[in-house]
Amino acid sequence: MTTHPPSNQITIENIVATSAIEQELDVARLGDDLPSGTYDAEQFPGVICRLPITSATMLLYRTGTITCTGANSIHDIEKGYEELFTQLRNLGISVPEEPSISIENMVSSADLETSLNLNALAIGLGIEDIEYEPEQFPGLIYRLDELPLVILILNSGKLVITGAKTETEAQTGVSHAKSRLSELGFLDN
Structure with missing residues (x-):
């Protein structure tokens, strides 16, 4: 049985973070040498490492930039980088003692637990703050x-929040959206 968080909570779906070893x-060599790494220049310009x-x-790039994607917690990001940096050091590659890690985007979801009339909502929110082309999306x-x-x-009342750097930002976005929808009469207070 799938449980959904209450409408005032978010679920982190994906976090993208970056780091660099300068x-x-x-x-090509790392694709062969890293235990969980693969490199196929025709498919992707870097090493894909699934830990x-x-x-x-x-995702390791020639420039030394390393992108982490697919994590749904900060803990998973930290574990992923820690393991990868250990593997790189074991291969003789110099990695700073504590490389900086930057959260670039956090994608989360929430559920308002009510259906919405998007045509009416588009009118209520105003054209300057929204895009709504139901034949496209x-x-x-x-x-x-x-x-x-x-x-x-x-x-369906489901929300997908993108662009946040922290859970707090995502939660603030949901709170703002709920407040605005309540003002417009789409949600009960």
Whole structure:
């Protein structure tokens, strides 16, 4: 049985983070040498490293930039980078003692637990803050002025929040959207 969080909570779906080791990498060699790494220049310009200890996938580029994607917690990101940095050090590659890790985007979801009339909602929210073309995409795209977030609103009442750097930002986005929908009469207070 699947349980859904209450409408005032978010579920983190994916976090994208970046780090760099400030040196060029021989990605063809690393694809062979890293235990969980693969390199196929025709498919992707870097090494794809799927670590068994985390849901995160690490992407290593020739420039030394390392992107982490697929994680659904900060803990998974930290575990992924820690394991990858250990593997790189074991291969004789110099990695700073504590490389900085930057959260680039956190994608989360929430459920308003009610159906929405997106045509009426588009009119209520106003054309300047939304994009709604149901023949192109079955959701309403709502851009917040206060935060650099985009919230996809589906007629099922599900929300997808993108652009957050922290859980708090994502939660603030959901709170703002709920407040605005309540003001417009789409949600009960």
